[in-house]
Amino acid sequence: xxxxxxxxxxxxxxxxxxxxxxxFGRSERARKLLRYLVEREQAGEADRLKGFSxxxxxxxxxxxxxxxxDAVVRVQAGRLRELLQHYFAxxxxxxxxxxxxxxxxxxxxxxxxxxxLPETVGTAELxxxxxxxxxxxxxxxxxxxxxxxxxxxxxVVRHLQFFWMAIALVIAMLGILILRQGGSALLSSGDTSPTxxxxxxxxxxxxxxxxxxxxxxxxxxxxxxxGASRVAASLRAGLSGFDTIDFIGRDAAxxxxxxxxxxxxxxxxxxxxxVGDITIELQSVATGRVLLSRNLTATDSPPTAIEDxxxxxxxxxIPASGTIYNYIEQSGLQTxxxxxxxxxxxxxxxxxxxxxxAAYRCLESLANNNAKxxxxxxxxxxxxxxxxxxxxxxxxxxxxxxxMMFAHRALQMGPTSPYAHRSYGxxxxxxxxxxxxxxxxxxxxxxxxxxxxxxxxxxxGLIFAGQYAEGTPIIAHAVDASSGHPTWWDFGLFxxxxxxxxxxxxxxxxxxxxTTATKSHYLAARLIGARIAGQDNLAGKLLDELxxxxxxxxxxxxxxxxxxxxxxxxxxxxxxxxxxAGLGDAS
Numbered sequence: 001x002x003x004x005x006x007x008x009x010x011x012x013x014x015x016x017x018x019x020x021x022x023x024f025g026r027s028e029r030a031r032k033l034l035r036y037l038v039e040r041e042q043a044g045e046a047d048r049l050k051g052f053s054x055x056x057x058x059x060x061x062x063x064x065x066x067x068x069x070d071a072v073v074r075v076q077a078g079r080l081r082e083l084l085q086h087y088f089a090x091x092x093x094x095x096x097x098x099x100x101x102x103x104x105x106x107x108x109x110x111x112x113x114x115x116x117l118p119e120t121v122g123t124a125e126l127x128x129x130x131x132x133x134x135x136x137x138x139x140x141x142x143x144x145x146x147x148x149x150x151x152x153x154x155x156v157v158r159h160l161q162f163f164w165m166a167i168a169l170v171i172a173m174l175g176i177l178i179l180r181q182g183g184s185a186l187l188s189s190g191d192t193s194p195t196x197x198x199x200x201x202x203x204x205x206x207x208x209x210x211x212x213x214x215x216x217x218x219x220x221x222x223x224x225x226x227g228a229s230r231v232a233a234s235l236r237a238g239l240s241g242f243d244t245i246d247f248i249g250r251d252a253a254x255x256x257x258x259x260x261x262x263x264x265x266x267x268x269x270x271x272x273x274x275v276g277d278i279t280i281e282l283q284s285v286a287t288g289r290v291l292l293s294r295n296l297t298a299t300d301s302p303p304t305a306i307e308d309x310x311x312x313x314x315x316x317x318i319p320a321s322g323t324i325y326n327y328i329e330q331s332g333l334q335t336x337x338x339x340x341x342x343x344x345x346x347x348x349x350x351x352x353x354x355x356x357x358a359a360y361r362c363l364e365s366l367a368n369n370n371a372k373x374x375x376x377x378x379x380x381x382x383x384x385x386x387x388x389x390x391x392x393x394x395x396x397x398x399x400x401x402x403x404m405m406f407a408h409r410a411l412q413m414g415p416t417s418p419y420a421h422r423s424y425g426x427x428x429x430x431x432x433x434x435x436x437x438x439x440x441x442x443x444x445x446x447x448x449x450x451x452x453x454x455x456x457x458x459x460x461g462l463i464f465a466g467q468y469a470e471g472t473p474i475i476a477h478a479v480d481a482s483s484g485h486p487t488w489w490d491f492g493l494f495x496x497x498x499x500x501x502x503x504x505x506x507x508x509x510x511x512x513x514x515t516t517a518t519k520s521h522y523l524a525a526r527l528i529g530a531r532i533a534g535q536d537n538l539a540g541k542l543l544d545e546l547x548x549x550x551x552x553x554x555x556x557x558x559x560x561x562x563x564x565x566x567x568x569x570x571x572x573x574x575x576x577x578x579x580x581a582g583l584g585d586a587s
């Protein structure tokens with residue numbers, strides 16, 4: 001090994017490949033701990049990597065955590081060291097940078113790794129090694145190990161190891177080069193072949209932390225008692241799962257700086273107005289301005305009730321549609337990434353070609369500049385699919401395959417990202433792969449059950465897989481708890497209630513679609529809802545609008561529902577309801 005210090009970009013790239021590896025694939029705790037340790041060290045906060053802060057930030061412990069009686073940090077750190085050793089001895093043997101957690105400390109250490117192919121290995125021997133390996137078609141992270149009975153002689157083993165180590169190193173370097181050309185290659189039409197140039201592993205992409213910076217969010221517990229501890233624990237668990245913020249998990253340190261803390265926010269857990277009450281306040285660290293205040297009474301003290309209340313609070317404060325991002329936008333404090341997320345949210349709240357293109361071009365620009373945030377690629381994946389299904393003019397080369405490629409990229413960069421998992425589920429839902437859709441949506445929900453958007457996505461996936469009784473209550477709860485939500489939530493709820501036979505609730509859900517008149521199926525839902533509610537004048541206007549704006553849909557609505565891979569029984573019910581509402585013969 002070389003003992004020079006690796007460059008920060010090379011460390012981050014190694015970290016992302018490591019987190020997406022097979023070795024770490026089954027240990028979410030190890031992934032979370034490693035990401036935290038490396039990212040904090042790289043941010044210059046190595047002095048804060050102590051057992052107590054790790055317990056709070058990573059494992060959701062509260063202020064009562066006692067490291068002398070609770071060994072969770074020591075145990076998980078020991079497990080992490082074992083996984084790192086295994087990875088660099090197997091999958092990551094050719095990694096240009098090696099990461100270790102020295103015993104007795106939690107601050108990561110890095111070393112450059114130089115692997116050279118011995119000059120004594122001849123061409124004939126390499127050819128033989130390659131021939132012996134040719135039968136193995138799966139050389140990626142899922143490659144199977146061979147049995148002892150099929151192990152070649154020691155000399156061949158040695159040459160095989162050197163050969164594949166060299167190949168792995170070449171692949172790693174090519175991967176880095178592809179990342180350097182990153183978004184432009186990823187977003188190209190595929191008509192031209194990329195040009196590669198020789199580069200070193202430490203001379204790779206230069207991320208733009210200022211452009212991709214997210215709001216910093218802290219917690220400050222200023223109330224005592226079991227209720228306050230439960231609230232604080234729920235806040236920590238919930239905040240750690242949101243991709244749209246950088247959760248610190250400790251009190252904001254020092255005197256507020258209006259410039260440095262402009263996009264820093266703190267959740268204060270305070271004594272409530274009466275005994276037993278707990279108040280949660282969200283404040284701007286720089287100005288002290290209270291942006292949100294909620295009081296939890298004694299009736300909210302059971303754990304499940306607290307979790308529901310906290311989920312509602314966080315879902316109204318943390319996503320791009322929430323309080324924090326609204327404050328950032330109104331104050332003109334956007335970074336490149338937060339601006340794109342705001343535009344993306346505006347599209348889903350008002351879906352039309354103009355809001356779509358603004359969101360797509362913004363995210364596309366970040367990808368073209370080698371964005372490191374998985375959010376960029378997960379949202380590009382969903383938007384690419386929107387272009388395919390809703391026939392937007394830009395980008396011209398949008399395909400389902402391209403959407404899937406973006407989703408895969410997002411998952412590689414953020415293997416525990418709920419947004420990345422949701423984008424995979426969304427794509428599978430649109431192509432009619434119900435089982436895969438539910439699997440990915442469920443995982444997104446499990447990664448952050450405090451995010452109502454993930455709950456809504458899971459419920460939506462269940463509904464459009466034909467599991468109406470299971471999905472409708474989930475999405476209904478999300479809609480009830482969130483006043484400002486995307487229109488697809490309402491459409492999913494409309495479909496679910498319609499199939500469960502609750503016409504009043506179906507009609508009510510359809511009213512939430514009135515801001516979007518650019519989608520035929522949304523307008524159709526509004527027409528059905530108006531007829532159910534007996535609003536004949538409105539139904540007549542909607543019928544005229546549907547015929548004028550979407551003549552192809554009006555002539556054959558079934559074709560649209562089949563194309564969108566709706567369940568057969570839902571398709572039949574919608575077609576029948578449209579016929580009853582006066583839409584042609586609605587065949």
